[in-house]
Structure formats: C-alpha cells, structure tokens
Amino acid sequence: MFNLAIAFRFLKEGRTQTALILIGITLGIAVQVFLNSLIVGLQRSLVDKIVGTSPHITATMPDILPAAGLLASEQRPTLARIVTNEGNVKPIREWRPVVEQLRKLGPIEVINPVARGAGFILQGEKSVPVTLQGLDLAPADKLYDIRNRITAGRFETGGNGILIGKELAAKLRAGVGSSLRITVPAGSSDLYPVNGIFDLGSLPLNESWVIIALPRAQALYGLDQGLTEIELQIDDPFAAGRWAGDLRAAFPSLKWLSWQETNTEILQALRSQSSSSYMIQFFVLLSVTLGIASVLAVSVVQKQRQIGILKALGTRTRDVGRIFIIQGAVLGLAGSLLGSLAGFGLIELFQAIPSQTRFPIPVEWGAIALSVAIATAAGTLAAFVPARRAARLNPIEVIRNG
Amino acid sequence: MADIALRRIRKVYGTEAPTVALHGIDLAIRSGEYLAVIGRSGSGKSTLLNIVGTLDRPTSGEMRCDGGDVFARDDDGLASFRNETLGFIFQFHHLLPEFNALENVLLPRRIRGGRLDPGLVKRGKELVERVGVGARMYNRANNLSGGEQQRIAIARALINAPRIILADEPTGNLDSDSSVAVQGLLREINRESGTTFVIVTHDRHIAAGCDRVVEIDDGKVLRDFRPREFTDDENWRSLAPCNCRERERGFASPSA
Numbered sequence: 001m002f003n004l005a006i007a008f009r010f011l012k013e014g015r016t017q018t019a020l021i022l023i024g025i026t027l028g029i030a031v032q033v034f035l036n037s038l039i040v041g042l043q044r045s046l047v048d049k050i051v052g053t054s055p056h057i058t059a060t061m062p063d064i065l066p067a068a069g070l071l072a073s074e075q076r077p078t079l080a081r082i083v084t085n086e087g088n089v090k091p092i093r094e095w096r097p098v099v100e101q102l103r104k105l106g107p108i109e110v111i112n113p114v115a116r117g118a119g120f121i122l123q124g125e126k127s128v129p130v131t132l133q134g135l136d137l138a139p140a141d142k143l144y145d146i147r148n149r150i151t152a153g154r155f156e157t158g159g160n161g162i163l164i165g166k167e168l169a170a171k172l173r174a175g176v177g178s179s180l181r182i183t184v185p186a187g188s189s190d191l192y193p194v195n196g197i198f199d200l201g202s203l204p205l206n207e208s209w210v211i212i213a214l215p216r217a218q219a220l221y222g223l224d225q226g227l228t229e230i231e232l233q234i235d236d237p238f239a240a241g242r243w244a245g246d247l248r249a250a251f252p253s254l255k256w257l258s259w260q261e262t263n264t265e266i267l268q269a270l271r272s273q274s275s276s277s278y279m280i281q282f283f284v285l286l287s288v289t290l291g292i293a294s295v296l297a298v299s300v301v302q303k304q305r306q307i308g309i310l311k312a313l314g315t316r317t318r319d320v321g322r323i324f325i326i327q328g329a330v331l332g333l334a335g336s337l338l339g340s341l342a343g344f345g346l347i348e349l350f351q352a353i354p355s356q357t358r359f360p361i362p363v364e365w366g367a368i369a370l371s372v373a374i375a376t377a378a379g380t381l382a383a384f385v386p387a388r389r390a391a392r393l394n395p396i397e398v399i400r401n402g
Numbered sequence: 403m404a405d406i407a408l409r410r411i412r413k414v415y416g417t418e419a420p421t422v423a424l425h426g427i428d429l430a431i432r433s434g435e436y437l438a439v440i441g442r443s444g445s446g447k448s449t450l451l452n453i454v455g456t457l458d459r460p461t462s463g464e465m466r467c468d469g470g471d472v473f474a475r476d477d478d479g480l481a482s483f484r485n486e487t488l489g490f491i492f493q494f495h496h497l498l499p500e501f502n503a504l505e506n507v508l509l510p511r512r513i514r515g516g517r518l519d520p521g522l523v524k525r526g527k528e529l530v531e532r533v534g535v536g537a538r539m540y541n542r543a544n545n546l547s548g549g550e551q552q553r554i555a556i557a558r559a560l561i562n563a564p565r566i567i568l569a570d571e572p573t574g575n576l577d578s579d580s581s582v583a584v585q586g587l588l589r590e591i592n593r594e595s596g597t598t599f600v601i602v603t604h605d606r607h608i609a610a611g612c613d614r615v616v617e618i619d620d621g622k623v624l625r626d627f628r629p630r631e632f633t634d635d636e637n638w639r640s641l642a643p644c645n646c647r648e649r650e651r652g653f654a655s656p657s658a
Contacts, residue, residue: 002512006500013500309496312457313510313558314485316478396457399492399570 003319006310007326014299021295022335028284028291029339029375033368034346037361039277043270045359047237050266051259053145053200055112055231056240057247058262059098059254061090091115091226098230098251110233112139115217117228119184119210123172130168130182130210134217143233146198146211152176153196157213161195165206169197182210184220230254281371289378292331296324296386300393307390308398317391324387325380332379336372343368405433405565405598406454411463413449413621423449425621426463431566434596436589438609440641441618448570450618451602455488455568456480485514489559489597491588493571497543497551497558504530504539507557514562529557533587549580556587566598567591573605585611606641610634615641 011018092098099111115134120127133140137157141147147155151166153176162182164174174180176194183189192212200206218225234243237259244258260267300307307320347361408431413424423446431437431454441447452458453465456472464471472483484490489510497506508526512518530539533553538546546554552572559567572588573581585608592599601608609615610629617625629637 002515005512009500305496306498306500309498310509310513311481312455312484312490312492312496313513314481314483315513316481318478319513396452399457399494399496 003322004326007323007330010299010303010306010323011327011330014302017295017299018331021291021331022338024291025288025331025335025375025379026338026342028288029336029371030342030346032281032284032371033340033343033364034350035277035280036367036371037343037347037364038350039273040364040367041359041361043273044362046266046270050263051233051237051240053143054259055110055143056234056237056259057232057244057256059092059230059232059247059251059256060228061092062253062255091221091223091228092230092254093224093226095227095230098254101250102230102232107235108232109235110139110142110231112136112143112231112233113214113227114140114229114231115214115221115223115227117184117217117221119182119220121172121180121182121210122189123181127183128168128171129208131208132182132184132217132220133209133211134214134220135211136214140211143231144200146200149198149200150196151199153194156195157211157216159213160190160192160216161213162192163196163198163211164194165209166197166199167203167206168208168210169194171207180210186220186222188220285374285378288332288335288375289382291382292328292379293382293385295331296328296383297389299327300324300386300390303390304393305398307393308395311393311395312399320393321387321391324390325383328379328381328383328387329376330379332376332382333372335379336375339375340368340372405435405467406431407466408454409464409466411450411453411460411465413446413453413458414461423621424453424460427618427621427623429616429623429626431598431600433565434592434598436592436599436613437601438612438615439600439602439618440604440609440615441624445618446621447602447618449621451568451570451600454566454600455490456484482514485510486562487565489562489564489567491552491555491559491567491569491572493574497546497554499542499544502540502542503535503546503550503554506543506554507561509558510562526557526561529560530554533557534583547580548576549583552576552580552584553587556584556591560591560595560597563595564597566600569599569601569603571603572601573603573608581605606638609641610637 095113099113102108102111113136117132117134118129119132120129135157137146137155141155146163150163153163155163157163162180164172164180169175172178172180174194176196179191179193181189182192192210198206198209198211200209212220217223218227221228232243234240240258241260244256244261247254247256310323311317311320344363347363351361408427408429410426410428411424412422412426415421415423427450439447439450449458453460456465459473465473467483467487472480475483497503498509501509504523504526507529508518508522511522511526527536527539530536533556535546535550535553535557538550543551543554552575556572559569567588569588573584576584588599588601589611591597601612603609612629614626614628616623625640629641632640
C-alpha cells in the first residue's frame with residue numbers, strides 16, 4: 001500500500017497543518033462526546049427520578065362512568081345503575097389470576113397490588129386531606145424504596161398501624177406512637193397509630209401519603225378483596241409503552257397505562273433536549289468535515305509538484321485520489337479518537353468536581369464508537385473534492401514550470 | 403529496430419482558435435539510440451516530448467511500441483506504460499521532498515506495486531552509488547545539492563530498467579561542472595545498458611555528443627542528422643542557438 005505510505009508522509013511533513021486540524025477535530029469531537037454523555041446522564045437521572053421509584057405501568061379498571069348523554073339513553077340503563085352502586089371507583093376483583101399470569105411473563109421486576117383511596121385527618125377544626133395507600137409492604141418497598149427512607153419508628157403496618165410522611169407529621173405535630181383520626185368518604189372514622197415516619201424525597205408524597213396495610217384499606221373502601229390499581233415495574237423503563245400495549249391486548253378488561261403516557265410533557269421536553277443536542281452534534285461534525293476539506297484543499301495545492309511527479313512516474317489517477325482520501329480518513333479517525341479520549345477526560349474531570357456531581361455521567365461507549373465512525377466517514381467524504389482535484393491535475397504543467 | 407515509432411503525430415491546442423503545435427511528425431527512435439531533440443522555444447519539442455512520454459495525447463497519429471499503438475490504451479494503461487517502459491529526468495529534478503534519496507530512487511518501483519523486497523532495496527542502493535550520491539543516500543531530497551538531486555533523478559529513472567529514458571533539459575538547471583558530470587553519466591549509462599535516451603536540450607555541447615540530432619521547428623522535423631558525420635566546426639555552427647545561428651548564416655534577425 002504505497003498510497004498509504006505517501007498519505008502518511010504528506011501528513012507527517014505538513015506538521016503544523018496536520019497538528020492544527022487534529023486539534024480542531026479533537027476539540028469538536030471532545031465537545032460532542034462530552035455533551036452527548038452529559039445529556040444522556042441528565043436525562044437518565046431525570047427519568048430515574050420519574051420512574052426509579054414509581055410504577056412504570058399501572059392497571060386500573062376502565063372508567064365505565066357513562067357519558068352524561070348516555071345516562072339518559074335507554075340503551076344502557078344498567079351502566080348507570082352500576083355507577084350508583086359502586087361509586088366511580090370500580091375495584092379490580094379478579095386480580096390474583098392476573099398477577100399469577102404476570103409473574104409467568106418474566107422480566108417484570110415488581111408487581112404491586114394497591115388499594116388506594118381518599119381520606120382526611122381531623123385535627124381540631126381543620127381537616128387535612130390525605131391519600132390512604134393500602135399496600136403490601138414487600139412489593140411496595142421494592143417499588144417505592146420505603147424501608148431505607150424511614151426516618152423514625154419502624155417499617156411495619158398491620159391492623160390500623162400506619163406510616164406517614166415527614167411533612168404530614170410536622171404539619172400535624174404527630175410522631176411515632178401518636179394516633180390520628182382518619183375519616184374516609186364512606187363515613188367510617190377510626191384512630192390509627194403511627195408506626196413510622198418516612199421521607200420519600202417528594203413533598204407531595206410526604207404531605208399526603210398515609211400507608212396502611214392492604215387488607216385494611218380494602219375493607220375501608222368496600223373493595224371486598226379487590227384492588228384499585230396494580231402497579232408494575234419492569235427492567236427497562238423505556239419498554240413500558242410496548243409492554244402496556246401488549247398487556248392491553250392480553251388483559252383487555254383492565255386499563256393499562258405506561259409512565260410515558262402519564263408524563264407526556266416531560267418526555268416532550270426530553271425529546272426536544274435530545275434534538276437540540278443532535279443539532280449541536282450535527283454542526284460539530286459539519287465543521288469537522290469542512291475543516292478537513294479545507295485543509296486537504298490547501299494540501300492539494302501545496303503538493304501539486306509531488307502529485308505531478310507521481311503521475312508522470314506512472315501513478316494511476318485513482319491512486320492519486322486515494323492518497324488524499326486516505327489522509328481525510330486518517331485525520332477523521334485520529335482526530336475523533338483523540339477527541340473521544342479528551343471527551344472522556346472532560347467527563348472524568350466534571351465528575352471530580354464535587355459541586356457538579358449531581359448526577360452520574362455515563363460514558364457511552366456505543367455513542368463514542370459511533371462518533372468515531374461518523375467522523376472517520378465524514379473525513380473520508382470531505383477528502384473527495386480535494387482528491388478529485390488532485391487526480392485531475394495535469395502533470396505537464398507542473399513538470400514544465402518547476 | 404525501432405523502439406518507438408511516431409507516425410503522423412499531430413497536436414492541436416484549443417478549439418476556438420486552434421494552434422497547431424505539431425504538424426504530423428514522423429520519427430523512429432531506434433533501440434539504444436542516444437538522441438537529442440533541439441529547437442527554439444515554441445518549436446513544439448516539448449509537446450513532442452510530452453507525447454513520447456505519454457503525458458499528453460496527440461490529436462491524431464499514432465505511436466507504435468511493441469507492435470501496438472500506445473495511445474490506444476486508456477489513462478491507466480498509459481500510466482503503467484510510463485512506469486514500465488519509460489524513465490523520466492526533468493529539468494527541475496522533481497524529487498519528492500518528503501522522501502530521502504533512496505526512497506525517491508525506489509519510487510517508480512513502489513508505484514508499480516508489490517512488495518519492496520531486499521533485492522530491490524539493494525538495487526536502489528547500487529544505483530544511488532552508481533550515480534555517486536552513496537554518501538548521502540538517506541538525506542532528504544531537499545537537503546541535496548542541485549547536481550546530487552539530478553543524479554538521484556537519474557537513478558530513479560533507471561530503477562525500473564526502462565527501455566527509454568526521456569530527459570527534458572537535464573542539465574538546464576545545473577552549474578557547468580555538474581552539467582558535464584551529469585552528461586557523462588547519461589552517456590555511460592547509455593553505453594553500459596543500451597538504454598535509449600531522448601534528450602531535449604538547448605545545450606550544443608550535449609547535442610554534439612549525441613548519436614543523432616532531431617531539430618524541430620514550427621511543429622515539423624527540420625533536420626535529422628548524425629553529428630559524427632560532420633566536423634566539429636560544422637556542428638558547432640549548426641547546433642548553435644537559433645538566433646546566433648541565423649546571425650552566423652547572415653540572416654539578420656531584428657527581434658532576436
């Protein structure tokens with residue numbers, strides 16, 4: 001491969017030029033790699049916050065409240081009657097077979113049966129609205145990570161025993177051992193001893209959640225062993241949409257919603273963040289390509305004499321072109337490898353600064369490999385125009401004029 | 403036996419206002435011949451050399467070598483013809499400054515392709531020694547003197563053992579000592595290996611030392627003679643630069 005030898009020699013001899021363009025490509029690719037990893041890290045941590053300790057897919061009973069017009073309709077009077085009997089929450093009664101089947105499906109990490117309902121705590125003249133979370137503590141802990149976030153008392157329900165959030169405890173001036181009077185809309189009112197206090201890191205949850213044993217909640221809301229929701233967590237949160245679709249097909253009597261469907265706005269924001277990052281990356285690549293093209297265009301002019309000699313001595317036209325295409329590819333490859341290394345260094349540096357370590361920045365090897373591949377391809381492509389000029393050069397002019 | 407035979411080579415430049423550079427040249431270059439092409443600037447001798455060197459294609463006519471028309475080949479075919487059959491020595495040396503002397507000598511062989519085996523490197527070194535630059539074999543081309551560069555260019559022209567070496571003003575850029583030495587070297591190589599030489603030159607010393615002189619004028623062969631058949635004095639006169647010659651002959655040339 002004599003082309004290769006000449007290409008390398010040309011690059012080596014044009015030291016300053018080669019060094020400058022390499023620095024340029026390195027910086028561009030470093031920024032690209034860093035930015036990409038930063039955004040992936042940011043998004044992952046954001047998504048983690050959204051989906052890490054919350055269900056990925058939730059099943060409820062379909063809302064069978066007939067539309068207002070239908071109530072008057074004579075075709076479906078029965079529906080109206082059901083609504084009046086059951087209130088607007090229809091329990092999932094036959095949930096055990098569903099859970100059995102879900103378990104067989106495989107990579108579902110948590111199946112959390114929930115009986116959830118509204119209530120309020122009376123304190124003097126004031127009533128504080130709360131949500132009673134009838135949970136089975138084992139799966140609920142896996143999903144919401146409660147045990148580790150108990151700040152006082154013990155992680156235990158049963159009977160009337162409850163767990164409440166830090167902010168709610170502060171608001172009610174209640175502590176472990178206090179008893180709270182909770183009233184549910186159906187009318188029953190009882191005293192519930194506080195077993196423990198949790199801090200789930202979210203003000204709305206800490207203010208409103210009252211965790212109670214699942215059977216107690218089922219009884220309180222007249223669910224008769226039924227559930228209001230089944231919450232699922234799967235291994236890949238981003239597969240939730242597909243999973244929800246499959247589950248909808250498998251269990252059509254239930255209403256399955258993925259976290260994506262309940263967080264469309266955030267996802268929209270993430271998507272526009274991604275597309276702006278792609279745009280930046282595209283322009284970085286474009287400038288890398290243009291940089292390589294311009295350096296090689298200059299090089300073709302500088303090496304006219306050499307090209308003329310090579311052609312006169314019998315180098316074929318396409319081989320002359322290849323000398324420059326190889327240079328483009330080598331610049332792209334070397335620059336992007338150096339750039340990836342620099343980008344990797346930037347990530348490490350960024351994470352070493354304590355105030356910046358809000359979220360981990362993953363090193364996206366796949367994305368780096370892709371960057372390197374694209375930059376190399378771009379360098380090769382950038383070399384085409386200069387290579388064609390070199391190949392078309394007429395050796396006679398060069399040879400006659402020294 | 404003719405090494406290369408040109409038949410009715412015409413070369414016309416431009417289409418709007420065509421300039422005829424060569425008017426149907428017929429020329430047979432015999433094997434082992436040491437031939438000078440002379441002629442004033444613009445006479446067409448460079449065009450002729452470019453065509454013989456296959457760097458340029460004629461407008462019409464053919465160049466026969468080994469029984470075929472060389473210009474029937476495509477550009478790649480011409481490139482390999484140049485590489486295998488021809489050796490070039492240019493006025494401005496034209497070594498690659500990125501490579502050292504030996505690498506420059508090996509260049510045509512590497513262009514041909516294939517591996518650079520030790521035998522080949524040895525031959526390259528021998529050639530560098532042969533042209534008298536052995537001591538500076540590993541010097542960068544642009545760290546050699548003009549004479550040394552031209553010697554390396556000669557060694558480079560020889561590496562592929564070409565049948566014909568085309569030299570364009572090979573001493574045009576050298577001082578007189580180097581010039582004499584290079585001339586001697588070319589002649590020696592011609593005698594040793596029987597390589598055909600076609601030398602374009604303005605230098606009457608060189609022309610007088612050639613087996614045959616072809617003078618081109620206005621795109622035609624004006625004279626084709628053997629200097630040996632004339633006296634030194636006759637040669638000295640007839641090979642003088644055109645302007646002097648015309649004056650010596652008594653044709654006043656006002657513009658020259």
